[in-house]
Amino acid sequence: MTKFISLKTSLPGPKSQEIAKRREKYIAKPMGSSLSPCYIAHGEGALVTDVDGNQFIDLTGGWGCLAVGHTHKKVVAAVKDQAEKYLHTDFTAVPYESLVELAEKLVELAPGDTPKAAAFFNSGAEAVENAVKIARAYTRRPAIIVFENAFHGRTLLTMTMTHKAMPYKYHFGPFAPEIYRLPFPSPSHPMANLENFEKILTNTVTPDSVAAIVVEPIQGEGGFNVPQEGFLEYLRKLTKKYGILLVTDEIQSGIGRTGKFFAIENWDIEPDIICLAKSLAAGLPLSAVIAKKEITDTLPGGCIGGTYVGNPLACRAALEVINIIEEEHLLDRALKIGERLKERFLQMKDKYPIVGDVHGIGAMMAIELVKDQKTKEPAPQETARIVQECIKNGVFVPTAGINKNLLRMLVSLEITDEQLDEALNVLERAIAKI
Numbered sequence: 001m002t003k004f005i006s007l008k009t010s011l012p013g014p015k016s017q018e019i020a021k022r023r024e025k026y027i028a029k030p031m032g033s034s035l036s037p038c039y040i041a042h043g044e045g046a047l048v049t050d051v052d053g054n055q056f057i058d059l060t061g062g063w064g065c066l067a068v069g070h071t072h073k074k075v076v077a078a079v080k081d082q083a084e085k086y087l088h089t090d091f092t093a094v095p096y097e098s099l100v101e102l103a104e105k106l107v108e109l110a111p112g113d114t115p116k117a118a119a120f121f122n123s124g125a126e127a128v129e130n131a132v133k134i135a136r137a138y139t140r141r142p143a144i145i146v147f148e149n150a151f152h153g154r155t156l157l158t159m160t161m162t163h164k165a166m167p168y169k170y171h172f173g174p175f176a177p178e179i180y181r182l183p184f185p186s187p188s189h190p191m192a193n194l195e196n197f198e199k200i201l202t203n204t205v206t207p208d209s210v211a212a213i214v215v216e217p218i219q220g221e222g223g224f225n226v227p228q229e230g231f232l233e234y235l236r237k238l239t240k241k242y243g244i245l246l247v248t249d250e251i252q253s254g255i256g257r258t259g260k261f262f263a264i265e266n267w268d269i270e271p272d273i274i275c276l277a278k279s280l281a282a283g284l285p286l287s288a289v290i291a292k293k294e295i296t297d298t299l300p301g302g303c304i305g306g307t308y309v310g311n312p313l314a315c316r317a318a319l320e321v322i323n324i325i326e327e328e329h330l331l332d333r334a335l336k337i338g339e340r341l342k343e344r345f346l347q348m349k350d351k352y353p354i355v356g357d358v359h360g361i362g363a364m365m366a367i368e369l370v371k372d373q374k375t376k377e378p379a380p381q382e383t384a385r386i387v388q389e390c391i392k393n394g395v396f397v398p399t400a401g402i403n404k405n406l407l408r409m410l411v412s413l414e415i416t417d418e419q420l421d422e423a424l425n426v427l428e429r430a431i432a433k434i
């Protein structure tokens with residue numbers, strides 16, 4: 001018996017099937033197939049009800065955008081209130097206080113004592129693009145270092161920075177120049193001596209032509225890879241040595257998911273630039289670049305921006321997100337969720353040979369599915385079948401990894417223990433079955 005999952009029709013139900021037919025006809029194929037074959041009618045916290053009245057537990061959180069869950073009452077109230085006042089002005093035409101207040105809050109929360117300033121955009125990719133523009137203009141250098149398994153977006157520059165070729169780079173070249181990819185040392189792919197990283201870097205590109213190293217403190221799409229101990233601290237020292245800026249892409253790992261508001265706070269490091277998006281505005285399009293003010297102050301007015309950037313609805317939502325994280329102690333909750341996930345996943349690893357590894361920080365926890373626990377050969381087909389089995393039983397689980405053989409938890413931090421246990425029971429049965 002399930003308490004939260006309630007499946008009333010076969011899946012997808014008749015109404016979802018009808019919408020899917022129209023989708024087939026009218027939606028461009030590269031828009032991708034969805035994880036869920038069922039179309040949402042309503043979401044609340046970590047629960048989703050579809051158009052046929054089936055209720056699911058959602059571990060995707062809109063690909064990590066819903067730290068505060070679907071339709072948090074405070075976010076909805078703020079957005080409604082804002083919608084009745086004004087929808088758009090463009091901050092550079094007629095400014096509004098909520099954007100200033102949001103910048104103030106983010107700068108206050110950002111790690112380190114150096115004065116900082118924020119700029120706002122619409123998507124994660126735009127934030128990364130602008131971080132690179134700012135870094136290049138400030139340093140007057142062209143090159144950017146990124147990492148193996150990185151994901152930074154789908155625009156020309158950010159798809160170049162993203163590692164995985166299929167589908168993200170599918171005949172979309174020529175790619176942006178001056179992007180150099182280096183290894184990302186992690187516990188599963190350690191570098192015997194971190195000092196070797198400097199040699200790899202200097203053999204790849206002359207360091208005084210490098211504007212920035214852009215790093216996800218914990219890789220998202222790449223499979224929730226945690227950096228090797230000491231690596232980020234080492235990067236900070238190395239970047240200072242060569243006058244390179246350190247940019248953290250916290251688009252997936254930020255906003256509380258790791259138990260800290262900024263993922264980089266898990267280390268004692270002050271980056272030069274931080275990129276945020278996804279959960280920042282509870283699903284409304286908003287991204288932020290928070291940079292040292294000594295950097296942003298050197299750029300001329302108007303050189304970055306965009307018509308819709310920092311739109312008033314999203315700014316109001318983001319202010320609520322920050323309040324909710326504080327008021328509801330969601331950073332502690334992320335750690336508790338993480339402990340619960342880790343405990344269950346490690347039990348599964350003992351029981352099922354297909355579970356090869358468990359890793360992550362806080363609620364950003366993933367399990368790696370392998371054909372053999374020793375060789376760690378990836379098991380992508382089995383992973384896909386587990387996902388389908390979970391959907392059939394009322395749980396949406398996202399995959400990750402360059403080989404698509406990880407299940408990553410991007411669950412709302414509003415999920416209750418009971419809901420989480422129910423979802424994990426479904427997941428465990430699916431793993432056992434496959």
Ligand SMILES: Cc1ncc(COP(=O)(O)O)c(C=O)c1O
Nearest residue numbers: 123124125151152153220251252
């Ligand atoms: C770490 C990281 N950077 C950048 C992006 C791109 O964000 P967007 O899809 O909003 O452009 C993503 C999206 O998944 C991401 O996870």
